[in-house]
Amino acid sequence: MSSSQVESPTPSSTMEDTTPNPPPPPPPPNPNSDPDPDPICFPSDGSLTREWIRTLTSAFHHHSKNLPPTSLPLLLPVDSLNRLLLAASNILHKEPNCVRVDPPAAAGEERGGGEFSVVVVGDVHGQLHDVMFLLEESGFPSEERAFVFNGDYVDRGAWGLETFLLLLAWKVFLPHRVFLLRGNHESKYCTSVYGFEQEVMVKYGDKGQQVYRKCLRCFEGLPLATIIAGSVYTAHGGLFRSVAITPAKRTKSKKGRKVISQADTSILKLGSLEELLKARRTVLDPPWEGSNLIPGDVLWSDPSSRSGLSPNKERGIGLLFGPDCTEQFLKRNNFKLIIRSHEGPDARDKRHDLSGMQNGYTIDHEVESGKLVTLFSAPDYPQFQATEDRFNNQGAYIVLRPPDYSEPEFHTFEAIKPRPKVKPYYDFEEVIDSDEELDLISMANNSTFDGITVI
Numbered sequence: 390m391s392s393s394q395v396e397s398p399t400p401s402s403t404m405e406d407t408t409p410n411p412p413p414p415p416p417p418p419n420p421n422s423d424p425d426p427d428p429i430c431f432p433s434d435g436s437l438t439r440e441w442i443r444t445l446t447s448a449f450h451h452h453s454k455n456l457p458p459t460s461l462p463l464l465l466p467v468d469s470l471n472r473l474l475l476a477a478s479n480i481l482h483k484e485p486n487c488v489r490v491d492p493p494a495a496a497g498e499e500r501g502g503g504e505f506s507v508v509v510v511g512d513v514h515g516q517l518h519d520v521m522f523l524l525e526e527s528g529f530p531s532e533e534r535a536f537v538f539n540g541d542y543v544d545r546g547a548w549g550l551e552t553f554l555l556l557l558a559w560k561v562f563l564p565h566r567v568f569l570l571r572g573n574h575e576s577k578y579c580t581s582v583y584g585f586e587q588e589v590m591v592k593y594g595d596k597g598q599q600v601y602r603k604c605l606r607c608f609e610g611l612p613l614a615t616i617i618a619g620s621v622y623t624a625h626g627g628l629f630r631s632v633a634i635t636p637a638k639r640t641k642s643k644k645g646r647k648v649i650s651q652a653d654t655s656i657l658k659l660g661s662l663e664e665l666l667k668a669r670r671t672v673l674d675p676p677w678e679g680s681n682l683i684p685g686d687v688l689w690s691d692p693s694s695r696s697g698l699s700p701n702k703e704r705g706i707g708l709l710f711g712p713d714c715t716e717q718f719l720k721r722n723n724f725k726l727i728i729r730s731h732e733g734p735d736a737r738d739k740r741h742d743l744s745g746m747q748n749g750y751t752i753d754h755e756v757e758s759g760k761l762v763t764l765f766s767a768p769d770y771p772q773f774q775a776t777e778d779r780f781n782n783q784g785a786y787i788v789l790r791p792p793d794y795s796e797p798e799f800h801t802f803e804a805i806k807p808r809p810k811v812k813p814y815y816d817f818e819e820v821i822d823s824d825e826e827l828d829l830i831s832m833a834n835n836s837t838f839d840g841i842t843v844i
């Protein structure tokens with residue numbers, strides 16, 4: 390970032406919404422010589438522009454390189470931040486659990502699918518500089534380039550708040566072209582263990598608690614899945630069980646009232662899109678018991694090389710699903726591709742039946758109707774590492790193009806280095822891996838958050 394960009398914006402004609410590829414902010418030649426940018430105001434009419442997002446990006450970049458975390462409110466005052474969170478939350482909560490991302494009709498007819506493409510992004514985990522690079526390299530969101538983010542914006546990395554806010558700004562600016570799905574880390578439990586809550590408290594001090602609550606309110610609004618061009622299903626973890634109640638389980642009590650028992654979870658069957666649409670996603674932590682199990686499955690499940698659906702014992706929540714489940718889901722819905730995320734190089738290090746995540750993606754299932762891909766977009770992950778060997782993995786993103794959008798084009802990239810030096814916001818030496826069994830008791834205690842303010 391250079392101060393001239395913040396103070397002397399490029400003429401507005403180059404920043405029209407119709408510009409498919411606005412020039413990215415060039416990196417600062419010498420960041421230490423830049424004066425600090427002015428505080429950012431949320432536009433009074435609530436409508437964001439490309440220029441506003443560019444200013445926000447530059448301010449975050451400058452701040453991360455030059456200033457202590459506690460000074461973030463000087464660049465993004467809490468009032469501006471609250472207004473951004475509220476605007477995003479209002480949009481997110483109106484979206485269905487499963488959002489359809491379709492090419493504009495005109496593009497398809499006139500140009501055989503036109504130029505419309507969809508970029509799919511996996512876990513980013515607060516690695517702001519890598520996200521900035523990804524957006525720049527893939528081309529920023531526009532009318533012709535939609536984005537689907539598969540969740541896990543926060544935790545572990547040191548800039549979860551900035552990363553999440555930047556993506557929310559794009560969502561508010563282009564709500565019909567930018568789609569943010571929920572990851573398992575967008576929950577109260579995970580953010581209290583893996584750093585995001587602490588990060589917000591450090592950065593916003595005595596306003597931290599109210600900012601964190603508003604972030605949680607946004608997390609609850611994030612949809613669970615997308616269907617791209619009618620043929621690609623994306624979600625953070627993957628597939629999910631049926632929670633349909635077997636008719637035989639409907640009984641009458643002695644007084645003649647109908648008693649509907651809980652879903653029989655002993656027999657696991659694959660769920661349908663209709664069931665996905667009916668699930669209640671507005672929970673701080675997806676439950677692992679009871680009848681509302683679909684959000685937990687979608688956010689926490691993993692593919693397996695073994696057939697069938699089974700409880701995900703390693704994680705304590707969600708499912709393991711085999712290639713037969715992938716085939717059944719693809720065939721039943723006439724899809725050709727599943728893109729899920731959720732497993733980084735650390736998780737894959739322990740899973741000997743599946744490929745490693747060194748390149749940021751793996752093809753886990755190849756079946757008659759199509760395939761299932763895992764996509765991970767945080768290179769050199771995690772930022773703070775307890776073991777001696779860093780994974781030094783590449784990150785990846787996928788571009789889907791016409792005519793049918795179901796042949797993934799993989800793009801890999803290296804981490805942006807050096808990363809600014811910062812202290813971690815969680816005890817990375819002691820914390821359990823999130824791919825290991827959850828502390829369900831602490832999660833249950835955490836889920837009752839009676840102080841929550843609904844904005």
Ligand SMILES: [Mn+2]
Binds near residue numbers: 541573730731
């Ligand atoms: Mn995850």
